[in-house]
Amino acid sequence: MTTDPPTHRPRPQQATARVVAPRGAPGKTPPSNRRGALRSPHADTDALVVEHLPFAAKVAANYARRTGHPREDLEQLAAIGLIKASRRYDNQRPGRSPNHFIAYARPYVNGEITHYLRDKGFLISVPGRWRELHARGQKLLREGTAAHEIPERLGITIDRWAEICQACAVRVVAMAVSADEELGG
Template identity: 35%
Template sequence: MGRRISKKRSIPRDSFYADKSDKELFVMYSENRDIDIRNELINRNIYIVEILSKKFLNKGIEYEDIYQVASLGLIYAIERFDVTKGFEFSSFATPTIIGEIKKYFRDKGWSIRVPRRIQELSKKVNTASVHLQQQLHRVPKVEDIAEYLGCTQEEVLEAIDASYVYKPKSLDLSYDNDGDDKDIQLMDLVGSEDKSFKAIENKDFLERAMSKLNEVELKIIKDRFFGNKTQMAIANELGVSQMTVSRIEKKVLSKLKKEYEKIIY
């Protein structure tokens, strides 16, 4: 969460600003953006953070984290507030703070990071499913939901798949094994990566990348990383300086790195 704002010890109040009204402070802050004025405004309005943070207790995220997010929301509200519009600051700050808290829940509540677009669509799919089930008197099909939301069936399926990662499942979760006395645990159904596939991919990449090197570059790389030779030993064999070998080695490694990044991204 970065730098935390303490609930127990507020920012010291400057006596120069203590007798000023909130409106006067906001006018002054809009003119000079003095950090001491902002601190005074935070002190006076931190109660809003405490009240709103408590509304989100026992929802799966620690209160301390919620409080910090709400405090940042308060700062955003102070920065954006325009006293000339005639609104009460508390009325302006409340939706700003709640918005920051909900955004945090939306991002942190998923066990695996899912694109915001999919998160939003997943909520719409769930709402549409309930509505359509009541309307159609049956479980809605994917095409029903897609037509109702005005999106493709592929998008609906993607959102449904994503909803399964909102909360993680325990690997000790057991399933009935259809007549067998022994239940199957989720850990028995989870596949693992075959390391040989990775080795094949790496070998294929190296062969293709090495084929693009000239004779000197190829010798340096092979001797350095497969023959365990020092740069000095290779330099003596080639009749060049160690610095030349070092420069060529760095150039080749940089070239290989760029080629590998093309595959990953």
């Protein structure tokens, strides 16, 4: 029984990594490279959004107060507007100051909220005074005021209250379009 000597197979060549020290203080690792984390391509724009979230909350609260929509929902829409604005904002342009971003972002924030309100709003144009009276009347109802007392408490006639209720009850309803309807069949 003869045994052949073991044959030596060379290992495949492995690439060697070249370690380069970061610029700056010796021995210090920049925050973006700690624990192997990579810096997001949107880190600067995300920081801009986080910095200006109080502005978005203020705009959303103003719309919520005027429309009666939940503030939290409108704050999310305002944040989406901030994100869109931050991704398009060029802070390298000459003459850009830190406060310039708010002026740039305001149309995006307002636009997101107003598009939502347009889509979820009234089908017919209801005067603002009527919407306000309707909201006050609904609040009185929730507080336990009898329905027949509402017009008197609001300082309007029963007929006007009925007209306001009818106008404010009409809402846009989004309907799903089936494939047959979409194709005209």
